[in-house]
Amino acid sequence: MKWKALAWNKSAVGYLFILPSLAVMTIFVIVPLLFSLLSSLFDFDIMLKNFRFIGLGNYETVLHDERFWNSLKNTVYFVCGNVPLQIILSILVAVAINKRSRLNIVFRTIYFLPVVCSMTIVAMALAMMFDFNIGIVPSLLRELGLPVVDVFNDPTWAMPTIILISVFKGFGFTMVILLAALQGVPESLYEAAEIDGAGRSATFFRITLPSIAPSIAFVVITSIIGSFQVFDQVYVTTKGGPMYKTETIVQLIYTKAFVTNEMGPAIASAILLFLIILVVTLVSLRVGQKSEENL
Numbered sequence: 001m002k003w004k005a006l007a008w009n010k011s012a013v014g015y016l017f018i019l020p021s022l023a024v025m026t027i028f029v030i031v032p033l034l035f036s037l038l039s040s041l042f043d044f045d046i047m048l049k050n051f052r053f054i055g056l057g058n059y060e061t062v063l064h065d066e067r068f069w070n071s072l073k074n075t076v077y078f079v080c081g082n083v084p085l086q087i088i089l090s091i092l093v094a095v096a097i098n099k100r101s102r103l104n105i106v107f108r109t110i111y112f113l114p115v116v117c118s119m120t121i122v123a124m125a126l127a128m129m130f131d132f133n134i135g136i137v138p139s140l141l142r143e144l145g146l147p148v149v150d151v152f153n154d155p156t157w158a159m160p161t162i163i164l165i166s167v168f169k170g171f172g173f174t175m176v177i178l179l180a181a182l183q184g185v186p187e188s189l190y191e192a193a194e195i196d197g198a199g200r201s202a203t204f205f206r207i208t209l210p211s212i213a214p215s216i217a218f219v220v221i222t223s224i225i226g227s228f229q230v231f232d233q234v235y236v237t238t239k240g241g242p243m244y245k246t247e248t249i250v251q252l253i254y255t256k257a258f259v260t261n262e263m264g265p266a267i268a269s270a271i272l273l274f275l276i277i278l279v280v281t282l283v284s285l286r287v288g289q290k291s292e293e294n295l
Contacts, residue, residue: 062272087219
């Protein structure tokens with residue numbers, strides 16, 4: 001009985017420590033999620049009035065909406081462009097500045113600066129730089145006699161430009177995480193590889209990447225989750241245009257909820273986005289686990 005009482009006391013102390021975090025999560029995550037699930041079954045306006053139960057009608061409306069599928073396609077396009085580019089660039093930069101030196105400290109600071117800035121500020125600054133009429137980049141291209149494209153109003157270049165803005169803003173955070181993982185790799189592994197005559201490429205693929213694989217898996221998953229929720233840079237630069245070529249799911253949710261006053265379909269779209277992110281995250285975790293087992 002004494003051992004059971006002691007075990008219970010330890011458990012109670014542990015529960016008390018996690019109680020504040022659990023309370024915050026319940027209030028700001030679980031309760032809003034349950035409210036959203038319930039609200040998606042009703043039709044109502046932005047003032048939370050005129051509630052009318054319609055069951056799965058909002059989901060049926062969303063799934064038959066071509067604009068929803070277009071926004072999903074644009075979001076997947078953004079994810080497939082942003083995540084690999086950001087991860088690859090972060091790995092290469094982290095490896096390049098891994099050695100401790102004053103110059104590398106300066107580079108780390110420069111690369112991380114966009115992370116601490118607001119996405120809105122970064123997007124606005126880069127939008128002005130690439131502005132077709134007053135931007136410094138188009139002006140330099142004109143001076144060099146090169147063709148100039150109005151990237152934010154061109155259906156072909158609008159989304160790639162937004163992807164580049166997102167990579168510029170976010171890759172510093174990913175780089176810092178991978179840099180910390182790199183500094184945890186034992187030097188003895190590299191010394192053994194050098195003794196065995198392994199080249200740089202063999203060392204990179206046989207030692208560096210396997211050693212930081214868990215960190216890579218973490219940043220891949222977090223990057224995918226964040227990329228599916230892209231909004232700020234789209235709203236600031238193109239507002240979903242031109243011709244809905246950059247309208248993402250979150251942009252569509254915002255438009256339906258606060259512009260066209262379609263709260264029911266907006267919440268249903270948000271729930272579908274949550275399910276998509278959940279499935280993609282679970283698949284990514286499974287793939288990551290298998291990759292680590294095969295290393």
